[in-house]
Amino acid sequence: MASDLMSIARSGVQAARIGLDVTAQNIANASSEGYVRRSVSLAEVASTGGAYRVGDLSLSGVRLDGITRNADAFRQAEVRRTGSDVARATSEVSGLRNIESAIEQSGVYDAIVGFEASLQRLTQDPVDTSLRASVIEKARTMVGTFQIAAQEMDAAGEGMQFLASDGVTQTNRIAQELARTNTRLSRASDASSDKTALLDQRDKLLQQLSEYGNIATTFATDGTVAVKLGGATGPDLVTGGTAATLAMTTATNGTISFSVGTSALTLSGGSLSGNQLGLNKLAQLKLDVDGLAEDIVDKFNQAQGTGADLDGAPGAPMFSGTTAAGMQLSVENVRKLATAPLGSLAGSRDSGNLTNIRNTMSALNPASGMDQILFDVSGTLAGRNVTLGALQTIAGTAKVALSAQSGVDLDAEAVSLIRYQQAFQASGKVMQTASDIFDTLLGIG
Template identity: 25%
Template sequence: MSSLLSIGKSGLLAAQVGLSTTGNNITNANTPGYNRQVAIQGDTGTQYQGFGYVGTGTEVEAVRRFYDNFLATSLRNAEANQASLDAYSAQIGQIDNLLADPTAGLSPALQDFFNGVQNATASPASSAARQSLLSNAESLASRFQGMSARLNEVAAGVNNQMVSNVGEINAYAKKLADINNTIAGLTTSTAEPNDLLDKRDQMLTELNKLVKVTVTPGDNNMLNVQFGTGQPLVVGNKPFQLGTSTSPTDASRITIGYATDSGAFTELPDTVFTGGQLGGLIEFRDGAMDRAQNSLGQVAAGLATAFNAQHVLGQDQNGALGTNFFNPINAYVGTNTRNSPLSTAQVTAVVTDAGGLTASDYSVDYDGTNFNVTRKSDGKITQINPFPQTTPQVIDGVSYSITGTPQPKDNFLVRPTYNAAKDITVAIKDRDKIALAAPIATAAPTTNVGNGKISAGSVDKNYLTPGNAVTAPITLTYDKASGSFSGFPPNQDVTVTVNGTATVYPAGTPVPYTDGANISFGGVNFAISGTPADLDTFTVGPNTSGVGDSRNGALLGALQTKNILDNGAATFQTTYAQMVNYVGTKAREAQISGTAADAAVTQATKAQQEVSGVNLDEEAANLLRYQQAYQASGKVMQVASQLFDTVLSIGR
């Protein structure tokens, strides 16, 4: 009877464990990270009774959780990608809305500015038109500044989120190390703390949403966690702490690396932080964010530089040569805080050529002998030659001046256009100083016998070279016998261009006449056409009555549609449109990829839940099954008791 009673008791206890396990599954069906469990039963062996072996009951060998590491890893990877795309999409959506806004974007302000130039050109003597041009210029500069400020706000928000994410990652790393230690202490050869394993897996899931991690098994049921290309975050029960610091070359930029309690900081490259919110933020900052800021700055710096270059070739209402319309654009130069304290080297960079300007950043490095300027967008290296410099060197539209005594490994970050939109300002405040006229005037006396004509004339940048400015009338006389003109300045060569072919005539020599050919000397350009008679004269002199002249204004207005940027391949509007299109395309790509990522998470979740999730219908069936087993085992014990009572009654 005792064996039957024991068998019934073992069945009763096993059914009780089954009921508890099933009940636990039901009550945790909605608990995040919970993996369903099942009681694994086995028999307790048999005893030989002479006629054969008789069973002795059952026992619960283990309570096992249903967990598939492959499916769990697939789900974590899908969620890391989803979190990355969500973070990227949220950020790029902000700048996409800013740049593409038809009223608050840059395009309307650019159009208004050049409309002001056209109106002033049409009425160069009008004070109202000139004042309107200055107002439009101020509005354009303000629009650049406002857009730059908004982009900087987005960048500051990214920095704050990066700092927050690093703090959360550190918290999870510490918790994972602690729970690793606890799990190791509670794990036996036959049992594992299922609830702690679930909590650890849930922590990994949440951590993976911040930055994509790789999980590998460690000693004694612990897990090791790495990110990037194998950088450790948790090794057994030891967490590694991350920290943030300002970039050594840009105080507005956050860098991430390993931090110690002593304050030491080892910077890590941005490329190791992939996936998760942090990966999405870094991808956005280093990609679309930087390009938007640099491209906006390229338009601002290009406009200011090109407009200034033409404006200084004009003449204002006071009869003076034009000055800079916009203030010059200085490139951002960040001196690496890790440079040798013995170094006195300083780098200055000024935007001087709109056409050569790019939207790239540059690294300036001293190798102990030479300074090398590396364009970061494609790695192209240009050497500063000679060094020490005798004159500034222009690289990609930026004039570099390096002074002081450098030390090996000195490093500087140059961002030619990064702050240009923020820094653009109007230099001219007096409307009379707007140089709409040309500084030269040409004429053909009415006493000429032939029908030769001379064009209005213009000047180029060579006119600004000291000694080239025309201060008194120059009279050119035609000699019919030789078919040439004389009277050119005795110290300046003359260039004659016919159908794109230029011929240079030394100073002081007669210049053969070709109908319609362009003639230039000392930065002065004009053309003579027709059939001049012998001794006919033409004059080129200073513009003494240029109040109603708008030749330079027309050239300023033509800059709107002229291909200036990207080495003469794009206008200001098309460059801005390309930037808007790039950001819009990236935003759309993020939306499409986000939709795909959501579907991938849904699919991975379904696959994982089919193995590890709680099915309430199945658990309800298990509940009935264990209830029946419990009742049946109780019945076995009841029968055993009755049989035992019968045996006792026989002996009375």
């Protein structure tokens, strides 16, 4: 019996030591990114028959049944999905915020209002040189602000394109790492600690990849994963030990598109999708601003051409250009403003054509047009901010659920540490008792 006690106690000591080792590993990696908590699974050592044993009663101790990696595939998929949505919304909001700043800080709206106000003041005395000079300067300011707005919007677009390009680079790097991890997983044995670490590495890489684009995953029995980029119907990015290459194409209007190999890619999540959406909105707003600038040039020049300047000559075009960036002031001489009707004598105080110019600008209402552009981007940004807040709440809930299941809880690990320590000490006490019994029996003999 003493020898049985000794073997049972020895198995208990070994099991408790393994439990202590695993608990210590969990505590040590409590702050390690991507680490999944391990737990020990113990099982009775089954045996039947033998001296002093009745029926199928087993008195053979305990054994390690396995070390479980407490990963939940569903919760991990939810964290990847919600995280991808947050990354998309965050990138889009950031881009829209830069676009809004580019348009607002350029001062186009105020410059348009100032230009129209200078035309109103000129009606007091159409031949007053200082009032005419004010119109020219306000026109110059307006042209300058349109150019600044175009430059700032281009800078915002270049920033989003740079982020998207870097995202493509990072996506390809992660895909290559996943392919290498797949290769190593296919070679690792099921019970090896190396495989457990590789599985942690695999899940960490999948989480990182989902930050750039929405993905669909298929896991094999050996732990390897196949990844489709863009969802379940998207092209294959990682298959076994092979990774495809993600590419980005920039169109002439600044928008971007993606492809994997020869397959076009449509993304609905991740920062790459957010950058793409931001650039699409920027392209639309640039068309709006360019259209407004072109309308001002065309309408004002048309009205200017129906009048006579202070020298009695037909009004020359005051502006040129068809875009905000190309808008230019063509008239510098204050005498060239055609305030009088066509055919008027030099120095005429008749403001008939000035009234025509003001009516034309009033009908065009460029200030309202610029206000609508600002409202468009501001309203879109406000809506996306609301969406981002909701997505962050959902993603936070998913992370908490995953952490509760697979993360390391130091309080729980402290309890396990004490439990295994007590089991270790108790098994040691059993071994000591078995030794004493064995010595007593030898002494009797």
